[in-house]
Amino acid sequence: MRNAFIKAVYEQAGKDNRVYMLNADIGVFVFDDFKRDFPKRYINLGVAEANMIGVAAGLVLSGKVPFVYTIAPFVTMRCLEQIRVDVCLQNLNVKIVGVGAGLAYGVLGPTHHAIEDIAIMRALPNITVISPGDPWEAYEATKASVRHEGPVYIRLAKSGEPSLVEHRHNAFQIGKGVTLREGKDATLIATGCMVKNALCVAQKLFCEGINLRVINMHTIKPIDHDIILESARDTGAIFTMEEHSVIGGLGSAVAEVLAEESTEKVQFLRIGFKDTFCEVVGSREYLLAKHGLDVPSVSKMVANSLRGSPVQ
Amino acid sequence: MTLHLDKKPLEQDLTVVDLKKLAYRMRRQIIDMAVSAGGGHIAPALSAVEILISLYFRVLRINPEDPQWPERDRFILSKGHGCCALYAVLAERGFLHRDALKTFCQDGHAMGGHPEYGKIPGVETSTGSLGHGLSIAIGISLAAKNDGNTCRSFVLLGDGECNEGSVWEAAMSASQFQLDNLVAIVDYNKLLATGFIKDVMALEPFAMKWKSFGWEVREVNGHDINEVSRTLNEVPFAEKRPSVVIAHTVKGKGVSYMENNPVWHYRLPNKEELLQAYKELNEGLQSLT
Known part of the structure; x- marks a missing residue:
């Protein structure tokens, strides 16, 4: 799902120069294409999720469409109040993407599991919460989130998820x-x-x-x-x-x-x-x-x- | 009620004496707003009056007729609880009608005890929870750099706010991104809600902290309009570095019994105290004429 998301966000960035990619120090090589082709629109904030959300809100106030990306528990709970106030209260167009939904990072232990994130995000007014079922859906959800005006949380697993051929005939x-x-x-x-x-x-x-x-x-x-x-x-x-x-x-x-x-x-x-x-x-x-x-x-x-x- | 633009001309030609008089008027407005609302933070607004006057009358490139002008300088009151001072200066500068101040904290109105984006002309982002404004300003400054927009972002932080870790996450990134279009101002009134900051959670060596985070630092008397304006008009203090002005101020400035007294963080004056405040402000005003 992660690669499908990155492919989609790369394509969206090519079509729409408002699209920014903000990252809190994960994914060593996965953003290489984005960084090469859109260097000014790739911003790595380091290990500082609260600042990342605030910076994203500022970018939206200047007309941009930022994706913020890191491991699911950190991109939702570490910076929850920034999401609540800076993003949801102001109804700003920030796309929050968490990788490692549920137990995707099983062996890394409970700090890296995300089993409360839907509940927490869902309680916030104005936000849309999407949990794709396979890579195709992660790709489509990413595209749809750019078209959607307002905050979105997309909860991704990590890699190697099987494709669900059953739903291919449905538009997302x-x-x-x-x-x-x-x-x-x-x-x-x-x-x-x-x-x-x-x-x-x-x-x-x-x-x-x-x-x-x-x-x-x-x-x-x-x-x-x-x-x-x-x-x-x-x-x-x-x-x-x-x-x-x-x-x-x-x-x-x-x-x-x-x-x-x-x-x-x-x-x-x-x-x-x-x-x-x-x-x-x-x-x-x-x-x-x-x-x-x-x-x-x-x-x-x-x-x-x-x-x-x-x-x- | 709808907030209307005041159609008065820009007041760029005001003298420093005019601005000092304005400071007395604004202090009176701040106190009246909080008293008539039965709530609100007076003392943290009083310490920021001259800083806001300097910004809105001497520094910011803004147009009250067009609050969304894309090239405008942005001002963010990160210490959102000081909003009475912001509302007052926005009214003085023509972003709001003065009557709008009467809606402060009134049932069913938008002008609350912390400023909200999209509801009040001139308010660039919602604040109230401390430690948010600097990050948002960084986003605006990054976008401006990428877009070739020459606008600048000014953020007013409280000193107590600088206890928040997110301020320092933001500070670190502003210098990493070489944002010389970003200016932080700290209203260093030395008081938290519960006591003196040096006793509760000290900031010193404060200037050194900013410097070590890669910022170019100036310190000013935050109640001297000339000094604050002159300093803010020298930004950026260094190329490719963010600028910070540590403004030494007095919490509750202008009302003797509020000055430097922690109990006045969100307390309201009683009738007798209110008359005393009016008297002191009037005397100050009279001394300028």
Whole structure:
């Protein structure tokens, strides 16, 4: 996803001289093309995220469209108050891009995990929160964020994510969830890298006679109300799946819509980190399994829930 | 209410005596705004009066008729709690109608206890949380350099604000980027909200700190309009380096019982104290005529 983002931002910079790239000392060679072709518009602020956000706000006040980029927890939480006041309060056109969503930096430990960032960003007025599901979507989201007037947070995994061929025929549109697989027994709504896992869960449960609908909710804010309510009506059961805490993320956003707007009786379960940090390090796959978020665990959880058995 | 541009002519020809008189008027306006609102920071505004007068009447290249003029110098009040002084000088300079000052902190109005971007002509960015303004000014200065825009950015920082780490992140980057179109001014009134800064979180050696961060430093008496103006009109003090003016000031300046007394950071005068303040300001004004 990182390379797809960098390709998109490079192309956008070529078309639109308002586009700037601000970085807080990560990605040694990945910006070489940008630096070579747009040297004045590449600004490395060093290890100083708060200053980076303020500088970006100043650039917007002079008509620029800056992307600010570093590891997800640092670009959201270290400089949260700058994002709140300088960017969101003033509704400025800053594009905040965090790499290392969820457990992409699993072995680097909990300082480098991002499992609260959606919740925190989503609470801020004026901002749009996007969590792409694969490199293609990261590329499209980056392009769309330039066209979108206002603050955007894009949450990227890192590298090596599989492409989701299922959604290629859909144009990317901020705020519009995408149905990747039709199903009638329940709906699995996922975001980010969990979209791939959700498709695997659906495939696995299909073999067990459970037919799941799968929705890629790439935009967490504004959340797509229609697709949630339609799925609640059609399937009667909704499961959310995210590489994020169950507090405040996709699951909460979907729950808010269901609780306030759904007229159906809907079975509902949030699947994500249960208000905890990771206590050991490990690869993303290892840590997901340890926290019951791998494909076999989620499949079991969904199946048990639908059968009325205890979930865990 | 809508804030209208005042159509009066530019007052470039005011003498220093005129500006000193203006300082007394502004101090009275600041006190009246806070008292009628029942809140607001008086003393931190009083220490910045001469700095703002110098900027708005002697230094900044601005046009009140066209607040968004792209080539204008930018001024950012990073110590946003001193906003009564900013609103008063914006009114004096014709960005606002004087009546707009009466809306300060009133229900349903835009002119709050910290200045907000997009709501008040002449306010370049929202401030109020300390330690933000310098970074924003750096963004503006970088864009200006890239665009060949000759505008300059001036930022007024509080001394207490310089306890914020983000100020020093910004300071480091301004010299790295060789921003000689950026000027910081510190309203060094020596007082925080809770006591003297030397006792709470000392800044000294303050000039040395800025110098070691790559800035060219000048120190002035922040209540001497001639000295402040002359110094600010010498920027950049060095080529390819940002400039900082440490303005030695007195918190609560102009009202004897407020001066150098920490309790006045956000306290309001009672009736008796208010009359005393009026009396002192009137006497000061009279002494100039």
